[in-house]
Amino acid sequence: MFTLTINGEKVTIPEGTTIMDAAKQVYINIPHLCYLEGLEPGYHCRICGVEIEGEPRLAPSCVRQISEGMKVHTNTARVRRARRMIVELLLANHSIDCPTCERNQVCELQKLAFELGVKEVRFDGEKPSYELDETSPAIIRDPNKCVLCGRCVRVCHDVQTVSVIGFVNRGLETMVSTFMENGLGNVECTNCGQCIHVCPVGAITEKSAIDEVWAVIANPEKHVVVQEAPAIRAALGEEFGLPAGTLVTGKMHAALKRLGFDAVFDTNFTADLTIMEEGSELVKRVKEGGVLPQITSCSPGWIKFMEHFYPDLIPNVSTCKSPQQMFGSLVKTYYSEKAGVDPRKIVSVSVMPCTAKKFEAQRPEMSDSGFRDVDYVLTTRELARMIKEAGIDFASLPDEPASELMGFYSGAGTIFGATGGVMEAALRTAYKLVTGKELEKVDIEPVRGLDGVKTATVNVDGLEVKVAVTHGLGNARKVLDEIRAGKSPYHFIEIMACPGGCVGGGGQPISFDLALRDTRGKVLYNEDRALPYRRSHDNPSIKKVYQDYLKEPLGKESHHLLHTKYTKRERV
Amino acid sequence: MEKILTQNIDKPNSQDIKVYLDGGGYKALEKALSMKPEEVIAEVQKSGLVGRGGAAFPVGLKWSFTRREHTEPKFIICNADEGEPGTFKDRIILKNDPHLFLEALIIGGYAIGASQGFVYIRGEYYREIEVVEKAVEQAKEKGYLGDNILGSGFSFTIQVYKGAGAYVCGEETALIESMEGNRGAPDCRPPFPAQSGFLGKPTAVNNVETLANITAIITKGGDWYSKIGSPDSPGPKLFCLSGQVNKPGVYELPLGITLRELIENYGGGVRGEFKAVLPGGVSSSLLTDLNVKLDYKSVAKAGSMLGSAAVIVINKDTSIIDVAKNTVEFFAHESCGKCSICREGTRRGREILSRFANGGGRAEELDLMLELGEVMYDTACCGLGQAAMNVPVSAITLFRDEFDQKVRK
Numbered sequence: 001m002f003t004l005t006i007n008g009e010k011v012t013i014p015e016g017t018t019i020m021d022a023a024k025q026v027y028i029n030i031p032h033l034c035y036l037e038g039l040e041p042g043y044h045c046r047i048c049g050v051e052i053e054g055e056p057r058l059a060p061s062c063v064r065q066i067s068e069g070m071k072v073h074t075n076t077a078r079v080r081r082a083r084r085m086i087v088e089l090l091l092a093n094h095s096i097d098c099p100t101c102e103r104n105q106v107c108e109l110q111k112l113a114f115e116l117g118v119k120e121v122r123f124d125g126e127k128p129s130y131e132l133d134e135t136s137p138a139i140i141r142d143p144n145k146c147v148l149c150g151r152c153v154r155v156c157h158d159v160q161t162v163s164v165i166g167f168v169n170r171g172l173e174t175m176v177s178t179f180m181e182n183g184l185g186n187v188e189c190t191n192c193g194q195c196i197h198v199c200p201v202g203a204i205t206e207k208s209a210i211d212e213v214w215a216v217i218a219n220p221e222k223h224v225v226v227q228e229a230p231a232i233r234a235a236l237g238e239e240f241g242l243p244a245g246t247l248v249t250g251k252m253h254a255a256l257k258r259l260g261f262d263a264v265f266d267t268n269f270t271a272d273l274t275i276m277e278e279g280s281e282l283v284k285r286v287k288e289g290g291v292l293p294q295i296t297s298c299s300p301g302w303i304k305f306m307e308h309f310y311p312d313l314i315p316n317v318s319t320c321k322s323p324q325q326m327f328g329s330l331v332k333t334y335y336s337e338k339a340g341v342d343p344r345k346i347v348s349v350s351v352m353p354c355t356a357k358k359f360e361a362q363r364p365e366m367s368d369s370g371f372r373d374v375d376y377v378l379t380t381r382e383l384a385r386m387i388k389e390a391g392i393d394f395a396s397l398p399d400e401p402a403s404e405l406m407g408f409y410s411g412a413g414t415i416f417g418a419t420g421g422v423m424e425a426a427l428r429t430a431y432k433l434v435t436g437k438e439l440e441k442v443d444i445e446p447v448r449g450l451d452g453v454k455t456a457t458v459n460v461d462g463l464e465v466k467v468a469v470t471h472g473l474g475n476a477r478k479v480l481d482e483i484r485a486g487k488s489p490y491h492f493i494e495i496m497a498c499p500g501g502c503v504g505g506g507g508q509p510i511s512f513d514l515a516l517r518d519t520r521g522k523v524l525y526n527e528d529r530a531l532p533y534r535r536s537h538d539n540p541s542i543k544k545v546y547q548d549y550l551k552e553p554l555g556k557e558s559h560h561l562l563h564t565k566y567t568k569r570e571r572v
Numbered sequence: 573m574e575k576i577l578t579q580n581i582d583k584p585n586s587q588d589i590k591v592y593l594d595g596g597g598y599k600a601l602e603k604a605l606s607m608k609p610e611e612v613i614a615e616v617q618k619s620g621l622v623g624r625g626g627a628a629f630p631v632g633l634k635w636s637f638t639r640r641e642h643t644e645p646k647f648i649i650c651n652a653d654e655g656e657p658g659t660f661k662d663r664i665i666l667k668n669d670p671h672l673f674l675e676a677l678i679i680g681g682y683a684i685g686a687s688q689g690f691v692y693i694r695g696e697y698y699r700e701i702e703v704v705e706k707a708v709e710q711a712k713e714k715g716y717l718g719d720n721i722l723g724s725g726f727s728f729t730i731q732v733y734k735g736a737g738a739y740v741c742g743e744e745t746a747l748i749e750s751m752e753g754n755r756g757a758p759d760c761r762p763p764f765p766a767q768s769g770f771l772g773k774p775t776a777v778n779n780v781e782t783l784a785n786i787t788a789i790i791t792k793g794g795d796w797y798s799k800i801g802s803p804d805s806p807g808p809k810l811f812c813l814s815g816q817v818n819k820p821g822v823y824e825l826p827l828g829i830t831l832r833e834l835i836e837n838y839g840g841g842v843r844g845e846f847k848a849v850l851p852g853g854v855s856s857s858l859l860t861d862l863n864v865k866l867d868y869k870s871v872a873k874a875g876s877m878l879g880s881a882a883v884i885v886i887n888k889d890t891s892i893i894d895v896a897k898n899t900v901e902f903f904a905h906e907s908c909g910k911c912s913i914c915r916e917g918t919r920r921g922r923e924i925l926s927r928f929a930n931g932g933g934r935a936e937e938l939d940l941m942l943e944l945g946e947v948m949y950d951t952a953c954c955g956l957g958q959a960a961m962n963v964p965v966s967a968i969t970l971f972r973d974e975f976d977q978k979v980r981k
Contacts, residue, residue, distance in 0.1 A: 033912075043760050046913045046951040057958070058950045063760050078950065082913075085947045089916035122940055123916075125923040148912065167755055167909065170738065172919050174909025 004070040019050055019061035019072055028074050031083055031112060033090075034149035035062035036198055038512055040158060042150040047086050047112070050074045058082055080116070087113050092123040094201070095144045101202040106510050108200035109147060130175065135183030138191035138207055138358040139506075143175050146203040152176060152195035155512070159499065160473040162305065164189045176203075179572050187572050188308040190473065192301035192497045193355030193506015206355050206507060209376040210386055216347045216376075217260040224347045225335065226261040227327045227406075228252060230268050231353035231417030231502035232380050233527070234520040238509045239384035240394040245519045247527055250399020253407075255387050256351075257400060263339070266402040267350065268409030270323040270330070271416040271425070273545065274298065275536035277562050278320045278422075279429040280553035282492055286463070291315040293468075293483065293490040296422050298322045300360035301497025301506075303566065305473050310480050311568035319563040323416065324350050324357055325366050327406065328373025329561040334549045335406060343369065349376045351383045353417070353505035356497065368561050379507025408541040411442075411528030418521030419471035419501030420447035420454060423494040427458055427467070428535045435461045442534050448525065450500065450518050453478055455490075467492045472499040576788045576800075576808050577781060578824045581668040587703050589710040592671040598716055600787035604679045605724040612683040613639060616786065618794025620806040624661075625651055625742070625779030626852070626879040626955070628805070628868045631786075634776055637766035638684040641774035646686040648776045649751075649769075650677050650783055652693040652704075653735045653742040656853040657902060658882030661810035661822050662780035666693065666700035669784075670707035674730065676786035677778075678716060681728045684776050688729055692747050695735040705732050739906035743954045744769075744777040746908065757908040758954035781810055802828030802867040811866065815850075815885035816843040828870070832862040835885060844887035848970065852879025854899040855959035857966035858892075876966070877959075892971045893978060896964035897925035903960035914957030917948045925964060928978045935979045938968050 003012045006019075009026040018041070020030050034045035041062040049058030053071035058079060061072075073079065091113060098104050112118075130143035150167070153176060157163045164187040168177045178187045196204045216222045237246040256264045282294050297303060297318040306313060321329070327350070332343040350357065354377075360366065361374035378386070387394050401407065412428050415421030424444045431439035446456040447467065452475035458465045468490045470476045476495045482488040498504045500517030503524070511517075533539050550557045580586045580595055589597070604612050617632030638646060650673060654662040665673055677689045691708075693701050708730050711717045719727045738756045740746045745759035748770050769775025785807055789797045798806045805827045811834055814820045818840030825834065831849060835842060848858040851866060857876040864874040871878040886895060904918035921944060924937045945961030952958045968975055 043953065044910050044912060046911050046953070049951045060760065060953075064762075081943070082947045082951050085943065086913050086916075086951065089920060090912055092920060093916055122936075123920040123923075125920060148909070148915070150910075167757075169909070171907040171909045171915060172904055174915060 002066050002068045002070070004066050004068070004072060006072045007074055013066060015066070017066050019059065019064050019066055020048060022066050023061065023072070023074055030061050030074055031116060032062055033108060033112060033147065033200055034151060036151050036512060038514060039151060039154045039198065042154060044148060044150050045086065047083050049079060049082050051076050051079055083116050084118050087116055087118050088121050089123060090147050091118070091121045092125070093128060094147065095127060101145070102205045103202035103510070107202060133178075133183045134207070135185030136189060136191065136207065136359070137185065137362050138355040139184055139189070139193060139196065140205050140207050141176070141184065142203050142205070145201050146176055147201055148174060148176065149200055151198040151200065152204060155194045155198045158474070160190070160192060160194060160497070161477055162188060162190055162192075162473060165195065182572065188569070190301040190305045190497055191356035191359045191506070192473070194498060194512070196355065196506050197510055197512045206379050206382065207358060208382055209358070209378055210382050213349055213376050213378060213386070221345060222347045223262045223341045223345045224260070224349060225263045225265060225331050226256050226349045226351065227265050227267040227270070227324070228256070228351040229324065229353055229417065229502060230271060230414045230421075230524060231505060231508065231520065232351050232383070234417055234503050234523040235353065235508050236380055236384060237395075239381070242395055244516055245523050247523045249527065250401070251394060251397040253402045254397040254400035255392050255394055258392050259386055259390055261349070263335075264402050265327070265331075265406040266409055267323045267327055268413035268416070269406045269539075269541055270326040271413035272410050272536035272539045272542045273326050273562070274320055274323050275412055275425045275429045276542060276546070276553045277558060278318050279426050279433055281318055281320065282426065282430055283433045284554065286491060293488055293493045294318055296494045298416065298422055299356070299495060299497045299502075300354065301356035302473065302476065302495045304356065304359065304569070305476070305497060307567055307569040308571060310484070313480060313483060314566045314568070316483060317566060319565065321562055321564045322360060324352060325360065325373055325564070326562050328361070328366065329369045330406065330545070332369035332371050332373065333561060334545060338405060343371055347375050348373065349378065350374050351378045351380065353380050353502045353508045355379060355506035357507070365564055381507060381509060384509070404541060406541065408539060410536050410539040411531040411534035412536040413539070414527050414531070415524050417502040417524045418448070419450070419496055420469045420494065421501065421524065423447045423467055423469050423492065425536060426492065427465070429537050431458070431460055432535065432537055438535070447494075448521075450514055465492065466490045467494070469494040471496040471501050473497055575824055577665065577784045577810055580672065581664055586668045587670055587707065589671055589707065589714060592669070597671055598675055600790040601675050601678055601716060602722055604682055604790050605722055605726060609639060609683045609685060612679060612790065615794040616683070616789055619785075619789045619797035620794075621782065621785050621789065621797065622805060622868065623779055624781035624809065624880065626656065626855070628878070631778065631782055634766060634778070635680065635683050637764070638774045638776040641767060643774055645688060646684055646774045647770045648677060648681045648684060648686045648689045648778070649747065650689065650691045650780060651742060651744060651747060651777050652691050652697070652780045653747060654694055654697075654780070655739040655742050656855065656880050656882055658814050658850070658853045658884045659812050659880045661812050661880070663697065663700060664822055665780050665784050666697060667703055670704045671711065672787060673780050673783040674704075674707055674711055675716070676783035677730060678721070678728050679786055679790060680776060680778060680783065682726050684774075686776070687727050688731070690731050690733050690751065690770075692733045692735060692741075692751060695737045701732065701734060708732060738908070740908045740954070740956050743956060746954065747777065748775065755908070757910040758956075760953060801826030802865065804869045805867040809866070809881050812880070812882045813839045813885070814882070816887040816890070817841065817885045818843055827867040828865050830862065831859070831864050831866060831883070834866060834883060835862065839885070842885055842887055844889055846885070847888045847890065848886045848892065850882070850884040850886070850963065852877045853882035853884065854902060854963055855879055855955065857962045858970055860970060891929070892967045892974050893925065893928050896967040897922070897929045899963040900925055900960065903956060907956060907960070911951070911953045911957055913948055914952045914960065917944055917957070918960055920944070921961060921964060927980075928975055931978050932980045933975060933978045935976070938972070938975055941965065941968055
């Protein structure tokens, strides 16, 4: 323990603590920009500098550790002058187009400038005029807004271990870019969008489909159908000032109806369907000596990661399409038939917590309905903007249900949005498929929560089924390398590209706070507990779709519409 | 004065190990290996030698810090990434007397407990790289490098590493990043390389000229060395005299001679009428007083720094605004771009000075430049950013009239 003073107040705190963390003990939040909890300090921005008595210069408090007897001052004239000037300099090199910027009011630079009392920018001169990187179907990068804090580089490299962006050039020409400046669409980017969450400004955004969706809604020739992923209902309320952890399923459906969608369904329905197919696939692999462990395939960020970095594990990955894509192929076949709507008129829109879903929807093989299975993918944030644009008072909306045919779901479907949820849902059904009996205790706690790699063993009719759950691609590598080394003890592994699972997806309301992601996940577990059905195979709409259309899991029609294949992708 | 650093450079084939051995070369290594490592460090500490790369940190202390770390392995790196404008002193040693610093590098390795040394040479020093690589081979052949050197049980190898042209890689943490295959950008200190350097291991980084003092200290003793030059900063120094002087060049002289002595007695006097001088390259502040003594403390007291002792003389025909603009352009070009303050500060500093140089200066931007200089000193991560505004700030302070005349009418 070291004792030091911060602004004259005595603090005793363990060795190794940074000044920034120590200052919180005396109720001081030291302003910063490049530092973000959950990432290693980058100390690029220099805004967090503090005075330490006896030192000639200010010290970056995000990285400087405390020492015995240190006397720190966080609010001197010298400190304030430095902070203001750095913010001024950043603003001088920034396209200050706040009113039209996607991150208006959710911008840390804007907030800093205001809070630090920057009233004018005394520097002017050349402004950056870089081309936007629009090569990716999911993510747009605008170097003109970039403040070079390096947070995106760190999340991509340290957390996701994908490392497709880095600093290039030097000095004034320094920018964040991809290998040979080829653009995100031409490198191993998984489209996970965690870079969007950590970006303090509007330099990284999703490629928006809002205008396209407005256009089809306005077109009377089109029949526009919408599905929403499980994680949306756990976070959408945050965009409208509702407290974090508010479940907004009913308001979400009500809002979508008011936006003008012709049919409002729910991806949770096909989450249940995924469980039927994926659970059956697992049972088949176990019984018939197929390739194990089986790995989930719902997360398109993980799938692209696998195709680039672990293509040798393609045989391990479930052939099931993701719930989004299962929905897409059914909407232009099953629904078209049931509703008597020409599939050519149907426009299939999805609302996803995910940027990688935009890429997934564009994969050439995702057209088993004979049409593009999913036409447009909106993120949670985009949906919120549409609701705001339409003037809908979201917080006051009544709860309304989705249409039953493809909108009714079990608790197993809704927990897909949290890390471990797919595993838990699959076990509930696999148990039934193997034993013919129901799993009595449906809450499988060991696979819940935020540990990087969670494991459990479930006794299924004498067979000890070993499972693992990981979230965040850096964590995924641990279990994948085990498989590669032939040392994986597992039968079934769930992998989600984003830390926290889909509730922390790249399309969610901006935040890199894992505690918030945990809160969102708990919302889904609560919804699960409150639903009449908690196992996918009990969902009457699922029974109906098999009865009326698909016949049986892994059957001919299922194989055609609900399963897919993967492609080995190049490393650049 | 007896030459120490340039003792061999005028000998024919001075770079050859035979010539070096004939002049008593590698005797210091032999002696050092008969001493305990701690005794070697004590001798260097006694000498009062401080680093000649610019930061003037006591060498013995740096070695003792690295020695006392318990992590293994340890490394020693000779910083030969000489790039400060106006500095060309290491080059003459690299090219003409490579064994002088290689011998010292081996001694340093022995002292701190390293068995691997590196020479990180500026990439543009093509000829010098060849010479040093050949010298390493020769030292290997003669048994001064390799296993069990001179039967002492001490083993040591040297690898030559070429820089790729970035000035900032002369900053030791950036140099280490570059050696690790990363972007050449400075890292935060603490931890210092002595605790966590190359590959996260304790590492001593010493400049070429610094090392060139070591053999004399070992041979003749730290006490003897400490009596050379100024008591505050003992030893000889290579002064790189350039700019508007009649006889530019590298001069080995004891620390503590005055600027006037250097320029008039050795440099043949100022070409034209004296205006100002940079005593330590473009990272230092301008001085106008020629009576300042050229040692670390005296120059600092006068408001500048001796740095690498690149003494650049400026005459009255030269626009001080151009001097300031050129230096900031240099730093803007060489900034690694990591710290916002350095990247954006040099960007705007350059624009402000360009306006003045073109007669379109904005009066209010002079005080802004002074403030920018202070904030850059306060907040930049490395010496480049901290010192980037020294020339313009001192130029504005000393020659405000010149700037005022260039204010936009």
